[in-house]
Amino acid sequence: MRLLSGVDELLRLVGYERVAGVDEAGRGCLAGPVVAAAVVLGPGHTLLGVDDSKNLSASTRERLAAAIKESALSWSVNSVSSAVIDCTNILEATRRAMRACLEDLNPRPDCAVLDAVRLSSLGYPALGLVRGDAVSYTVASASILAKVERDRLMREMDEKYPQYGFARHKGYGAAEHRRALAEYGPSPEHRLTFRSVLPRTDEAGA
Helix, strand or coil: CCCCCHHHHHHHHCCCCCEEEEEEECCCCCECCEEEEEEECCCCCCCCCCCCHHHCCHHHHHHHHHHHHHHCCEEEEEEECHHHHHHCCHHHHHHHHHHHHHHHCCCCCCEEEEECCCCCCCCCCEEEECCHHHHCHHHHHHHHHHHHHHHHHHHHHHHHCHHHCHHHHCCCCCHHHHHHHHHHCCCCCECCCCCCCCCCHHHHCC
């Protein structure tokens, strides 16, 4: 926990009292939205078990997400649809979701730490860190909120399009998902600009 909190503690030591952690879920998926979350936690805030969401079980994420929401000074979750991802690109869609989360926070942060994404013109410093969810407790907390919300959305999507198995693989490129794409073609929730969703012209004609 000490290593995970190091970045946040350092920022507070140099004068940033309200540090927002920001992360996303679903950036590499073939279907569904990209979801971002932002969290501002009070000094000394610790919940046993907080880690990069990918290292946690679904039940642990659910439990920690509820505790984070209850104890945070502020938190926000936003999503950007697959249609917008196709009209822009996944990086721009991720930035849109993250920016929307930061704009929704109240109280407003005076610094933000983002997982591997850079944002400008926020009115306060924003630090983009590769593997931010592994070195910042606040970013790890945001990663949990983003993952839990996206998993919920994908379970809802599974009810509408059960043939794809979204509730199990959450839209990632699992073998089951690729087989369903081959059999049924893409749904309205698939990202048509992602290479694995639609075959290339030369592949389709082969």
